[in-house]
Amino acid sequence: MREWFDLGWLSGGEDYSFSLPLNPTLKQLLAMAQYRVTDNQARKLARRVKGLLRGEAKNENGLKPVKLAILTDCNLEFCEEMLFVTGLRYGLNLSTKIIEYSDILAQTSNVDSDFFKFEPNFVLYANFAMLLNSVVLQFDENSAQQVTQLLVKEINIATDAISANSDAQIFIQSIPDVHPDLFANNDRFQNGAIGREIGVFNNELAGMGYSIVDTARLASRVGTYNWYSDSKYHWTKMPFNPIWNGVYCEQVVRKIAVAQGKGRKCLVLDLDNTLWGGVIGDDGLSGIKLGQNSPVGEAFLAGQRYYKMLANRGIILAVCSKNDMENGFLPFREHPDMILKESDIACFVANWQDKPSNLRHISESLNLGLDSFVFLDDNPAEREFVRRELPMVAVPEVPNYDSSLYPRILEAAGYFESTGFTKADLKRAADYRANSQRKEVESSSTDVGSYLAALEMQFKFEAFNQINEDRIIQLINRSNQFNLTTKRMTKAELTNLQARENVFGFTVRLSDKFSDSGLVVVIICEVPQNEVWVIDTWLMSCRVLGRRAEEGTLAQIIKRAKSQGIKTLKGHFIPTEKNRMVKDHYKKLGFKEITVLDGVLPSNDGEAWWELDIQDFKEDWAVLPFVFV
Secondary structure, three states: OOEOOOHHHHHOOOOOOOOOOOOOOHHHHHHHOOEOOOHHHHHHHHHHHHHHHOOHHHHOOOOEEEEEEEEEOOOOHHHHHHHHHHHHHOOEEEEEEEEEOOHHHHHHOOOOOHHHHHOOOEEEEEOOOOOOOOOOOOOOHHHHHHHHHHHHHHHHHHHHHHHHHOOOEEEEEOOOOOOOOOOHHHOOOOOOOHHHHHHHHHHHHHOOOOEEEOHHHHHHHHOHHHHOOHHHHHHHOOOOOHHHHHHHHHHHHHHHHHHOOOOOOEEEEOOEOOOEEOOHHHHOOOOOEOOOOOHHHHHHHHHHHHHHHHHHOOOEEEEEEEOOHHHHHHHHHHOOOOOOOHHHEEEEEEEOOOHHHHHHHHHHHHOOOHHHEEEEOOOHHHHHHHHHHOOOOEOOOOOOOOHHHHHHHHHHHOOOOOOOOOHHHHOHHHHHHHHHHHHHHHHHOOOHHHHHHHHOEEEEEEEOOHHHHHHHHHHHHHOOOOEOOOOOOOHHHHHHHHHOOOEEEEEEEEEOOOOEEEEEEEEEEEOOOOOEEEEEEEEEOHHHOOOOHHHHHHHHHHHHHHHOOOOEEEEEEOOOOOOHHHOOHHHHOOOEEEOOEOOEOOOOOOOEEEEEEOOOOOOOHHHOOEEEO
């Protein structure tokens, strides 16, 4: 079976060997969902999995229930089984509801509609043919602009209604340019030509503030002539050739998975024949293939350039190699053509231990879960060993005969789907290197107190502001472990939230003598009644665990609460697969568990509410190892 991101998808996802065991277990079926399947195979797999989920496996399957509503101007019913199977790949039990054509505004404008009764967690506004089905555009700017604005207004009406009556996250889909050209080379530049107006329309969508599913780019990747089938659209209203169903569903579900905190954060690189050609220990610095002196050397150089750009956008780079440490560092320090430098690598491990053990060590050093790792290695035996020992690590299958394909394979897999880009991403590698320096200070300190004091930390607590919005959204949608309720949010939803009079948010910035960690804590409070604040969201970057930021945050919350006459703080904990570490967070801070919050009982096992009387709360905040600024 082919891995789902195999570059063979560029040829249309051809059929291949696929057979289900006679009496498959859920574990076997979930393993099969990790591979690329055709529509027919997806139907078989979905039917078997759903059958087991209705039976004994229902309550112990490890799959997270997620509901996706799709608003579309075309027929997407043929996607439902593939969406479900793709969800399995990310640990999701995905239910879908499709609202088509003229029913969109009727459904979204009525709070008693089937759409709202479905209670979706996510909504995809899937545009495909809005401009193609609109009136024939006139070739002047004003007429074309009126048509485009009318269609944008229609989307705004629907999404505003959804935001007002639902907590669902909204994705907006860009429109592929699949129409025949009217002006040939000038089609994208002539006022009123559909080629130009589709570009204008997509830019308008991007400006709405919702997360984009960029189907236009996907179609351009595979070729719009291949992507779109005129006959299938006219006969069945299918918006694309069904051979691309798996690729399309992967793009959609991947956005949902990343919003659920399931994205990859760290690329772990082998050295020999992965970053350069040859073996540094045998061939020496002058013998490895790297640079402009050969096609092979240029291919490795292009790969390094891609990994460097990933690092610049916030992906953490690590090295895991069977090598002597001195030899491993040599090209980074002395080869004139190396693009990657030692400073780009957050954790460098080169020894003769097995790679699964070294990956565990890297995970501990960086304080990152192994399920956030992608491991790139040219050696098929090493890849298979890591897959067997650490199935949570993503291990792309790469050809050992052509290193130039490595960046393409990483891109096709979509491991590093973005939730946005902020200034904090630019300095992430430096933050992780600084964390290693802190560990050196910790190892030389006699106790935790002296270690924290030696860091010379500065702690800044402030209200939400527009400058920090992108970073706040990024933390809300990426934080998993230290996240008390794991509620996700779009930028538009954050804006709407801040407009409410009884809701407000705080952030914390933390810096020390090694680096500025930036914005690391997000707090969102509600005021359901006088003299009470309810902490609806409390999350923190795991990079600052163990530095008493929790206590510093509570100190500042209490300070501001008391200044506004608040007597009681209440906190909410909702358990997930990854946030068990904060199960007793409120208890450790002195809160007492309560059974009911505002008359509402916990809705699932492990959910809890906590209460703190801040009038009688006694704590010596002066002992905290911060300078409050």
